[in-house]
Amino acid sequence: MRSGNALRWAKLNYTVAxxxxxxxxxxxAEDVRNPLSADPKAAKAGEFEFRINCAFCHGxxxxxxxxxxxxxxxxxxxxxxxxxxxxxxSQGIPGTVMPANGTNGQGVGMTDDEIWQIIAxxxxxxxxxxxxxxxxxxxxxxxxxxxxxxxxxHMVEGKGGRLxxxxxxxxxxxxxxxxxxxxxxxxxxxAWGLTESTKEFAQEYQTVxxxxxxxxxxxxxxxxxxxFSLQMMDTTEQIRLFEKDKLRSIQKTRESLxxxxxxxxxxxxxxxxIIAYLLSVGMK
Amino acid sequence: MILCxxxxxxxxxxxxxxxxxxxxxxxxxxxxxxxxAGDRFSALDQVNTANVHSLVAKWVYQTAATGKFxxxxxxxxxxxxxxxxxxxxxxxxxxxxxxxxxFQHPLPSDIRPCCGRVNRGLAILGGKVFLxxxxxxxxxxxxxxxxxxxxxxxxxxKQGYSFTLxxxxxxxxxxxxVSGGEYGIRGFIDAYDADTGQRKWRFYTVPGPGxxxxxxxxxxxxxxxxxxxxxxxxxxxxTNQLFWPTGNPSPSNRGEGRAGDNLYSNSLLALDADTxxxxxxxxxxxxxxxxxxxxxxxxxxxxGGKHLIAQANRNGFFYVLDRATGKLxxxxxxxxxxxxxxxxxxxxxxxxxxxSPTPEGRxxxxxxxxxxxxxSPSFDSRTGLFYVTARxxxxxxxxxxxxxxxxxxxxxxxxxxxxxxxxxxxALRAIDPAxxxxxxxxxxxxxxxxxxxxxxxxLLFTGDAEGNFIALDAASGKPLWHFxxxxxxxxxxxxxxxxxxQYVAIAAGSSxxxxxxx
Numbered sequence: 142m143r144s145g146n147a148l149r150w151a152k153l154n155y156t157v158a159x160x161x162x163x164x165x166x167x168x169x170a171e172d173v174r175n176p177l178s179a180d181p182k183a184a185k186a187g188e189f190e191f192r193i194n195c196a197f198c199h200g201x202x203x204x205x206x207x208x209x210x211x212x213x214x215x216x217x218x219x220x221x222x223x224x225x226x227x228x229x230x231s232q233g234i235p236g237t238v239m240p241a242n243g244t245n246g247q248g249v250g251m252t253d254d255e256i257w258q259i260i261a262x263x264x265x266x267x268x269x270x271x272x273x274x275x276x277x278x279x280x281x282x283x284x285x286x287x288x289x290x291x292x293x294x295h296m297v298e299g300k301g302g303r304l305x306x307x308x309x310x311x312x313x314x315x316x317x318x319x320x321x322x323x324x325x326x327x328x329x330x331x332a333w334g335l336t337e338s339t340k341e342f343a344q345e346y347q348t349v350x351x352x353x354x355x356x357x358x359x360x361x362x363x364x365x366x367x368x369f370s371l372q373m374m375d376t377t378e379q380i381r382l383f384e385k386d387k388l389r390s391i392q393k394t395r396e397s398l399x400x401x402x403x404x405x406x407x408x409x410x411x412x413x414x415i416i417a418y419l420l421s422v423g424m425k
Numbered sequence: 426m427i428l429c430x431x432x433x434x435x436x437x438x439x440x441x442x443x444x445x446x447x448x449x450x451x452x453x454x455x456x457x458x459x460x461x462a463g464d465r466f467s468a469l470d471q472v473n474t475a476n477v478h479s480l481v482a483k484w485v486y487q488t489a490a491t492g493k494f495x496x497x498x499x500x501x502x503x504x505x506x507x508x509x510x511x512x513x514x515x516x517x518x519x520x521x522x523x524x525x526x527x528f529q530h531p532l533p534s535d536i537r538p539c540c541g542r543v544n545r546g547l548a549i550l551g552g553k554v555f556l557x558x559x560x561x562x563x564x565x566x567x568x569x570x571x572x573x574x575x576x577x578x579x580x581x582x583k584q585g586y587s588f589t590l591x592x593x594x595x596x597x598x599x600x601x602x603v604s605g606g607e608y609g610i611r612g613f614i615d616a617y618d619a620d621t622g623q624r625k626w627r628f629y630t631v632p633g634p635g636x637x638x639x640x641x642x643x644x645x646x647x648x649x650x651x652x653x654x655x656x657x658x659x660x661x662x663x664t665n666q667l668f669w670p671t672g673n674p675s676p677s678n679r680g681e682g683r684a685g686d687n688l689y690s691n692s693l694l695a696l697d698a699d700t701x702x703x704x705x706x707x708x709x710x711x712x713x714x715x716x717x718x719x720x721x722x723x724x725x726x727x728x729g730g731k732h733l734i735a736q737a738n739r740n741g742f743f744y745v746l747d748r749a750t751g752k753l754x755x756x757x758x759x760x761x762x763x764x765x766x767x768x769x770x771x772x773x774x775x776x777x778x779x780x781s782p783t784p785e786g787r788x789x790x791x792x793x794x795x796x797x798x799x800x801s802p803s804f805d806s807r808t809g810l811f812y813v814t815a816r817x818x819x820x821x822x823x824x825x826x827x828x829x830x831x832x833x834x835x836x837x838x839x840x841x842x843x844x845x846x847x848x849x850x851x852a853l854r855a856i857d858p859a860x861x862x863x864x865x866x867x868x869x870x871x872x873x874x875x876x877x878x879x880x881x882x883x884l885l886f887t888g889d890a891e892g893n894f895i896a897l898d899a900a901s902g903k904p905l906w907h908f909x910x911x912x913x914x915x916x917x918x919x920x921x922x923x924x925x926x927q928y929v930a931i932a933a934g935s936s937x938x939x940x941x942x943x
Contacts, residue, residue, distance in 0.1 A: 189827050192839035193607075201786075201823065206841060249539045249607055249834045345848065367891035368870055369907055395848070 173224035177257045178264070187262025190255050198238075203266050205316035208238070208333075213268050216424050218313040226260045227253075237314075238333070238343055276410070281418030284411055291415065294399065297422055303378050304362060305399060306332040306346060312416075312423020320416050324407065327399035334364055348398050349373050351381075352389040362398055439501055439549045441596050445662055451881075452922035454500045456657075457546050457591035458801060459919060462725040463659035465803040466879045467920035471927035472942060473882030477896045477906045479943055483928060484522030486937040488513055493541045493874075493915040494932040497591065497801070499549050500921035505930070506568065507937060508544040508591075512558045514566060520923045522939060526571030530558045537585045537832060539607040543915075545657070545799075546591030548599060550619045555599045557588025563599065563617055575622035579603070583832050585610050588655075595660050595667065595698050598625060602654025602669060606718065609649035609675045609835040614658075614667075614694070616701060626701035630654055630671045630689045638688035646683035649829050651675030652690035656720035656799050659734075661748060666704060667696045668725070668734055668748065672718030678782050678793075678838025679714065679824045686711040691719040693736065695751060705751035709738045709773075714782055715764070715822060716793050724804045724811065726858060735858050737802055737813040739795030740764070742774050743856055757861035759854055760796035760815045764789050782822035782838060792820030793840040794872070801876030801917035803885070808899050810855040810864060812885055816872035818849040853877060853887050855902060865902040867895075876917025878929070886929055888914025894931055894938065910938055 177183035191203060200206030203213050210217070219225060219234050230251075233241035243250025251259070285291045285301075292301035295308045311320065322329055331345040347363045351371070361375035371383045371391065376398070385391060402412070439455060447453070447460040451468035458465050472480060488494065488509035498507035505519040512530040517523060532542075536559045547554040553565045553574055560582040565574040580586045585608020592601040598616040606612070612630035617623065630652035632638040642650055651674045658669030674683060674690035689703075691710040696703055709719045717740040725748060726733045734748040741762035745754045753772050764780035780789050794816060802813040821841040829835055851872035855864045875888035884905070885897045890913045896906040912934015920929045930939045 186830075186833075189825075189836075190834065192825065193834050193836045196839040197841055200841070201839060208842070243538070243541065250537070250542070251834075252535055255833070366870065367909075368889060368893055368895065368904070369909075 173222075173227065175223040175257050175260050175264075177254070177261050178223075180261065183258045183261035184265040185262075186255075187258035187260070187265075190251060190259050191262050193249060194251060195259065203263060205319065210314050211316045212263055213266050214313070215267055215269070216313070218310060218423060223260055226263065227256055230256050230259060276413030276415070276417030278414070278417040278421040281414035281416065284415050285418055289402075289407060289411065289415060297419070304374055304376065306334065308419055310423055312420040314423070317416060317420075320419065321412065324402045324412060324415075327397035327401060328395060331395060331397055334362075346397065347393045348396055350392045351383060353383075354387055354389055356389070363393065438551050441550070441594075444550070444594060451920075452500075453502065454498065454919045454921050455549065456499070456593060457497050457548070458657065458659065458722055461660040461662065463722050464724050464726075464805075464879075465722075465801050465877065465917065465919070466805050466881075468881045469920050469922055469927045470881040470883075471922070472880070472884065472929065474884060474898055474905060476942060477882070477884055480896065480906050480908070480929075480940050481943050482908065483939045483941040485939075486515075486517055486522040486524070488515075488935050488937075490935055493543050494935055494937070495543045495545045495589075495915050496932050496937070497546045497917050497919050498930055498937065499547055499554070500919075500923075501549060501568075503923045504568075505921070506547050506549065506554050507932075508546055508556060510544070510935070511542045512544055512556065514547060514554065514556050514571065516568070516571065519921060519928070519939075520926075522937070528566055528571040530556070530560075530562065530564060532558070532560055533582070536560050536582055536587060537605065537608055538587050538589070539604065539834070543589050545589060548592035548594040550594035550597070550599070553619065555592045555594065555619070557590060557592055557601045559587045559589070561586040561588055561603065563588070563592070563601065563615070563622065565599070565619070565622060577617065577622040577624070579615055579624075584608070585832050590655050591657050593657050593660065593667075594619060598698065600658070600667065600698075602630075602656070602658070602671075604653050604655040606651040606653040606655075606672045606675055606677060607834050607836060608832065609651065609829050610653065611648060611650060612652035612654055612671060614654045614669055614696065614701065616698075628694070628696055628701040628703065630692075630694070632688065641685040641688040643682060643684040649675055649835070650683065650687060650690065651677070652687070652692075653718075654720070655718075656722060659723060659725055660698060661725060664749070665698050666748075667694075667698050668723050669694050669696060670719045670721060670723060670736065672720045673713050673716045676827060676835045676837030677713070677716040678822055678836055678840065679826070680712055680781065681824075681826070683712075687713070691717060693719060693723055693734070693746065693751070695748070707744075707746055707751045707753060709736075709742070709744060710740050711776075714824070715740075715780070715789060717791075717795055720799055721797055722801045724802060726804060726806075726811075728809075728859070733858070735804070735811055737797050737811065737815075737856065739791070739797060740774070741791045741796035743811070743813075743858075743861055745858055745861070755861050759813065759856055759861075759863055761790045761817055761819070762796070763819070782824035784823060784825060786821040786823035786841065788819055788821050788843050790819035791816065792818040792843070793822065794818060798874065800874050803877040803879040804858075805879035805899055807881070808855075808879075809857065809859070810899070811858050812853060812855055812877040812879060812899075814873055814875060814877060814887065815852045815854050815866075816849070817851060818872055819843045819847070851890075853885065853897070853902065867897055867902040867904065873914060874916075875914035875931070878918040878920060880920055880929075886918040886920075886931070888916070888918070888931055888933060890914070892933060894918075894933065894940070908940065910934060910936070912936065
């Protein structure tokens with residue numbers, strides 16, 4: 142193929158692709174239905190595909206794995222319709238760690254049919270009538286911003302602190318078990334921070350203490366770092382940027398800065414209320 | 426005038442003789458690993474430990490394509506040839522990065538690439554460059570124009586076959602192995618006539634009925650036994666042998682239904698280059714249930730009158746073999762391994778009873794992506810050290826029955842991050858092949874998919890998942906220079922020179938970078 146032909150071919154490809162996008166967008170999303178929804182074998186085939194492609198983050202049985210949300214819930218933050226699920230699986234979800242189909246080295250590139258099989262599988266495991274959260278969301282909100290001191294470090298819907306992760310979406314992004322665990326044993330699984338689409342593993346909220354060349358000791362959480370540089374937020378919520386070779390010392394630990402909320406500090410009832418609040422916000 | 430020189434240079438033929446003596450023209454990079462020994466060592470020393478601190482980016486070429494950019498370019502007489510995502514190929518002025526021609530193979534919509542729409546590079550011979558594609562075609566392009574000279578379909582891609590590796594040219598043959606271990610293929614290594622595209626031989630990596638090794642498969646499991654061969658092998662001219670590594674048996678994480686050693690999965694094969702006949706084999710992981718492909722570039726090392734071949738294997742062990750016989754000389758862990766605590770009569774690490782995946786899942790190290798993977802290692806005969814990118818990642822392996830369906834992913838399993846929530850990390854490790862000891866390591870923040878280049882300047886080059894390109898002292902592992910490229914590295918670096926100036930090149934993000942002295 143001559144170079145000119147190659148370029149023309151690429152342009153033609155682009156034109157066809159744009160036409161497809163145009164045609165797809167001219168169909169209302171809610172009109173798109175899973176073509177395999179009536180196929181009894183589709184859900185079983187989807188279960189195999191799910192194990193290979195999705196279970197690494199969403200867990201066996203789609204019940205959530207600490208990294209990805211529990212997909213057995215009927216309500217999904219990024220859309221519940223077949224078309225939403227198809228879009229999210231094939232294109233990924235911008236701003237989250239959910240990658241586009243076949244781009245991340247995890248699992249295989251799926252065909253459209255295989256994606257529909259996965260959606261058929263998700264429908265088969267979807268909990269029809271979700272249990273109502275045990276707690277009282279209104280009281281949970283009061284605790285979050287009040288006596289439980291959550292908002293000192295965590296933000297929900299734009300209000301609260303910045304030292305810990307923003308919890309606006311955490312109610313749908315994590316299982317209830319994962320939420321309980323992260324309050325009771327904060328260091329067991331550190332929260333994820335910055336995610337770059339090109340990076341396989343997201344940065345974690347590790348605790349970091351640096352000593353500058355001038356002898357100043359600064360403690361905070363890691364926002365982002367690489368071999369040579371460090372971005373951290375100190376305990377006064379200031380973002381600090383360092384070149385590692387100019388620091389006297391850097392100490393990172395996997396002991397979270399978050400206090401351990403054991404049942405004597407935060408009762409099970411209070412925790413349930415706070416989780417009910419986070420779920421209610423997450424479901425919006 | 427310059428243009429004339431370039432045209433003249435581009436028309437120079439790359440003969441088999443030149444490939445055999447690739448190390449004598451270090452300004453060029455003529456094969457995937459730089460030479461037939463597979464050592465990814467450049468004899469260029471203009472960039473060295475004394476001046477590397479001043480290295481700067483000389484040019485950047487963007488493919489503007491998404492997905493992992495895994496190419497190792499070739500450079501011949503001032504022209505750089507490389508591949509990109511989605512089976513692109515291109516030729517650049519190696520001094521400026523300006524394109525001379527661009528090619529893209531039109532891919533059907535239903536291809537089966539397991540792990541991204543990737544391609545690792547070209548082979549060159551005569552006036553042609555050769556490419557294997559994701560729809561399992563083998564294509565020869567005119568090196569001057571990018572025009573197709575021939576294009577053959579090796580096999581039906583709809584059954585899960587694809588090519589991702591850079592072919593190897595030997596004599597008048599274009600040799601390449603197939604990908605598809607995630608789809609229940611029957612693996613093979615092919616050789617094509619470089620002039621015509623006619624297939625000269627095929628070696629099936631899973632023996633058929635009546636062939637030696639067939640009895641290492643249960644029932645009909647051999648038909649979908651996997652054992653792909655998706656990493657470029659090496660060539661030993663004195664014995665006219667190819668040494669080619671193979672990958673996992675299918676399904677990768679379920680041994681039930683394929684009882685036996687499952688030859689020649691996870692093996693190193695010594696094949697006669699003219700006929701594809703098997704001379705010897707060595708299987709690293711028998712009856713694998715962890716996807717521990719042996720598809721790491723093996724390196725031929727001549728030391729103390731011994732003709733060796735060494736491989737840092739995905740299963741976490743570093744193996745040294747006698748390459749005349751395939752006899753194992755040593756096998757030692759270079760990363761964290763929990764699957765083996767004993768050796769068989771041949772000295773080969775053998776699996777313990779705590780490693781087989783269970784339905785509920787079982788933590789095993791290394792994880793599913795291995796203690797290393799396809800990223801190239803390097804060997805520098807002057808330091809005597811074998812450099813490998815190690816990945817420290819344990820996973821929980823679970824197994825489940827799965828019916829085989831043609832062309833559909835066939836793992837029989839799932840795997841998860843270890844629930845101990847240990848952060849994954851990586852390291853560049855320097856192994857002394859004689860003692861199999863790790864002499865030093867340079868720790869990476871997270872596991873990287875970058876290979877390693879060693880150079881006569883006393884340097885190592887590698888990249889990381891955070892986008893840094895790093896030069897280190899090859900003797901000590903001390904970092905001497907780095908550059909943030911803005912995209913994760915899924916490639917192995919190489920070096921070349923044009924007009925007496927040395928460059929070091931690597932792909933990162935969707936760009937190809939070339940660095941040189943100011």
